Amino acid sequence: MKAYFTYIILSVSSLVYSQLYIGNDPEQLTEAKLSQTYGTSEVPSLIVDDNVLVKGKLIFKEGQPGQVLRSNGPGQEPTWQTVLGQIQRLENLNYLLYTQTFDNLTGINLDNAPTNPTLKYTIDQSLSSNWQVIAGSNQEFTVQRNNPTVYITFESVAHIAGSGTDTGAMFACGIFVAQKTGTSSPSNADFKLKGVRTFTANRGANSDPFFNIRVSTxxxxxxxxxxxxxxxxxxxxxxxxxxxxNISLAIGKAATGTSNISNTTARTFLKISRYENTTNQ
Incomplete structure (x- = not known):
């Protein structure tokens, strides 16, 4: 919360000349409403969700990058203060964070047609027919400024039917990314491998075992x-x-012929986080 409020203050410090309200009821910004609540001489300059109130002689334009607004207690005017310590690692708090998580109940039954157990994967190789795309896993993100930092994480469950010591399957899952133009989806050849992990699903003594899998890049x-x-x-x-x-293996869903987990339990999650320097420095 501290970093979020600091970002708001730094963002609006050069833009606010009178009243700014951030909350769920914009009607509270009317002069009549503000005057009724705070009086004509103490109308606040900034309200954040009714939990932070700034009033008095604070001049927003005095705030500098890397500073936060500090409360000096009852009866004292707030002041701008430079933040010391680890928070400076965020480069003066000029980063905008976008994070979104998607879940998908579709999943795939992985074809029982092994490719190559010794195959090596390389970054930026194209999405070939050897890979089965998890339907519904397609998601988009937009880069707004140069030199962003983008993290992508895929999490799911691998479910394999049957049992038997030293029996099972090896498989791999990868994250593919393509630049998009227009409204249509890029071709598979446009999608390039950006992160991959290989896994071993050993059926062992347990019937229909399942395994958590994760790929991040x-x-x-x-x-x-x-x-x-x-x-x-x-x-x-x-x-x-x-x-x-003949081994039934599913990713993001229950394997064929099993009943010990549901598609909801095995569903896939995809998380995309984007950090951007809002000053382009």
Whole structure:
């Protein structure tokens, strides 16, 4: 909350000349409402969700980057103060944070057609037919300024049917990203691999075991363009079966012929977080 309020103060410090209200009821900004509540001589300059009240002789334009508004107690005017310590690692608090999480109940049954257990993956390789895209995992984000930092995290459940020591399957899941132009989705060849992990689902002695899986990546900021939209896809591929051949394996859903978990339990989550320097420095 401290960082969020600080960002608001720094953002509006050069723009506010009279009244600014941030809250759920914009009608409270009317002069009559403010005067009725605070009196004609004490109309506040800034209100944030009715929890922070700034009034008196504070001059917003005096605030400098890296400063926060400090309360000096009852009867004392607030002042601007430079923040010391770890908070300076955020480069004067000039970062805008966008985070959104998506969930998906569709999932995929991973084809029982192994590709290659020794296959090596390289960053920026195209999304080929060897990968099965999780339907509904497509999501978009927009870069507003140069040199952003973008984190993408994919989390799901791998569910494999049956049991048997030293039997199971190896598979991989990857995060693919493409630059988007217009309203149509880019072709699969436009999607480039940005993060990947390989997994082993060993059925063991338990019947129909399931495993939590996670893939995270940080995009290369030099490849992300200002004012550009991007699309994310999640793909998985079976690398090898071991100890058995006909193995039912699902990602983000219950495996065929099983009943110990539901599609809701196994569903996929995708989180995209974007940090941008609002001063372009």
């Amino acid at each position: 940080i995009l290369d900021k030099s490849t992300l363009l200002e004012n550009q939209k991007y699309e994310v896809k999640i793909g998985c591929t079976r690398r090898e079966n071991f100890g058995a051949t």
